[in-house]
Amino acid sequence: MDEQQTLKELLEIMHENDLDALKVKVGDAIFELVRREPGGPVMAVPAAAPAGAAPAAASSAPAASANVKKVTAPLVGVFYRSAAPDAEAFVKEGDRVEAGQVLCILEAMKLFNEITSDYSGIVTRIVPENGELVSLGQELFWIEP
Amino acid sequence: MSRFSQIRHVESTGSTNDDMAKILGEPQARGLTLVSEYQTNGAGRKGRAWIAPPGSALLFTTALPDPIAPGDLWSVPFWIGLAVHDSLTNFGVRTQLQWPNDVLLGGAKVAGILCVSRVAGAQAWVACGVGLNVMRPAEPGALLDIDAPPAFLSDVRDFDRDELLVAILRHADVSYEMLHAPEMIARAWERAAGIPGARYRLRLDGSDERLEGDAVQLGAAGELVVDCQDGRHVISQADARVLR
Numbered sequence: 001m002d003e004q005q006t007l008k009e010l011l012e013i014m015h016e017n018d019l020d021a022l023k024v025k026v027g028d029a030i031f032e033l034v035r036r037e038p039g040g041p042v043m044a045v046p047a048a049a050p051a052g053a054a055p056a057a058a059s060s061a062p063a064a065s066a067n068v069k070k071v072t073a074p075l076v077g078v079f080y081r082s083a084a085p086d087a088e089a090f091v092k093e094g095d096r097v098e099a100g101q102v103l104c105i106l107e108a109m110k111l112f113n114e115i116t117s118d119y120s121g122i123v124t125r126i127v128p129e130n131g132e133l134v135s136l137g138q139e140l141f142w143i144e145p
Numbered sequence: 146m147s148r149f150s151q152i153r154h155v156e157s158t159g160s161t162n163d164d165m166a167k168i169l170g171e172p173q174a175r176g177l178t179l180v181s182e183y184q185t186n187g188a189g190r191k192g193r194a195w196i197a198p199p200g201s202a203l204l205f206t207t208a209l210p211d212p213i214a215p216g217d218l219w220s221v222p223f224w225i226g227l228a229v230h231d232s233l234t235n236f237g238v239r240t241q242l243q244w245p246n247d248v249l250l251g252g253a254k255v256a257g258i259l260c261v262s263r264v265a266g267a268q269a270w271v272a273c274g275v276g277l278n279v280m281r282p283a284e285p286g287a288l289l290d291i292d293a294p295p296a297f298l299s300d301v302r303d304f305d306r307d308e309l310l311v312a313i314l315r316h317a318d319v320s321y322e323m324l325h326a327p328e329m330i331a332r333a334w335e336r337a338a339g340i341p342g343a344r345y346r347l348r349l350d351g352s353d354e355r356l357e358g359d360a361v362q363l364g365a366a367g368e369l370v371v372d373c374q375d376g377r378h379v380i381s382q383a384d385a386r387v388l389r
Contacts (some may be wrong), residue, residue: 077264109367109381110258114169
């Protein structure tokens with residue numbers, strides 16, 4: 001199916017149902033659309049390459065190895081890599097983390113939520129940009145045991 | 146026996162929220178309240194300073210004794226806001242709740258709420274930070290959090306801070322089971338906030354966009370649903386001011 005046409009149809013579905021985020025798999029492609037602000041304009045965000053699919057030529061995202069563990073967002077919030085703007089990041093790519101270690105903060109209105117790792121291993125990818133609004137279930141970190 | 150009977154006083158601290166965040170999830174933190182005589186590094190939303198001179202404010206952070214589902218975290222600030230509001234009502238002080246995290250007295254901010262959590266898989270350990278202006282300081286301008294002049298409970302009546310803390314924690318204990326039904330918290334909070342009907346002016350985070358409209362209700366995750374001239378908006382991140 002034509003990608004632009006699919007995106008257009010998904011956008012219409014989001015508007016019709018007043019959704020803040022939408023993630024669907026069409027064939028081998030995954031489309032993920034979120035609003036920067038719920039209720040605001042919809043934008044497409046880069047979706048992870050589907051497992052087993054040939055990497056798209058335009059994509060620079062690294063492919064996940066088979067045993068990579070993914071930490072996903074347990075709630076909607078703004079992603080921060082450190083406790084304060086001038087503080088050191090909780091983790092960097094290449095760092096080794098232990099299960100239970102704090103990886104990031106997701107801020108949602110009146111709540112600062114420290115997100116801990118379910119896994120021990122090496123952080124191979126930090127997916128969102130600092131300050132990005134992430135949606136429920138969005139990938140945050142790749143960790144290889 | 147209250148779930149929140151364990152109270153630890155500290156003379157001075159950077160911030161009771163920071164202190165609690167270090168021990169969240171540990172057995173010693175379950176149901177614990179940290180109270181500070183004054184603090185030097187209190188934080189409001191977006192890291193705004195909240196510096197309270199000694200004796201002027203009731204500053205505390207209370208950890209819930211049990212973990213909750215991460216998806217229900219949004220309801221906790223509303224729940225503790227209600228406990229503050231209802232306690233003051235019992236003392237004959239009428240306050241109004243303002244989305245997302247303020248308690249107003251006579252239209253000015255008298256208390257701010259900021260919660261912290263630690264999410265581990267399907268469990269979230271959470272603590273509620275409350276800063277309540279009790280006694281107007283002799284020296285004006287000593288409080289720095291300030292885009293608008295604050296209110297103090299002493300404008301209405303004097304309070305013993307320990308008595309006030311115990312009353313708020315008692316309300317938290319009595320209403321604790323509501324945390325299992327976040328939508329009940331939302332409906333009770335709306336009533337205490339004059340919603341529907343309250344008129345809000347909002348400046349959205351990350352943009353210069355401003356909105357003004359009538360608040361309709363809280364959304365499914367605590368967003369403010371507002372009817373504006375150009376239609377209905379669902380706001381999750383913004384500075385808000387209720388208009389009188």
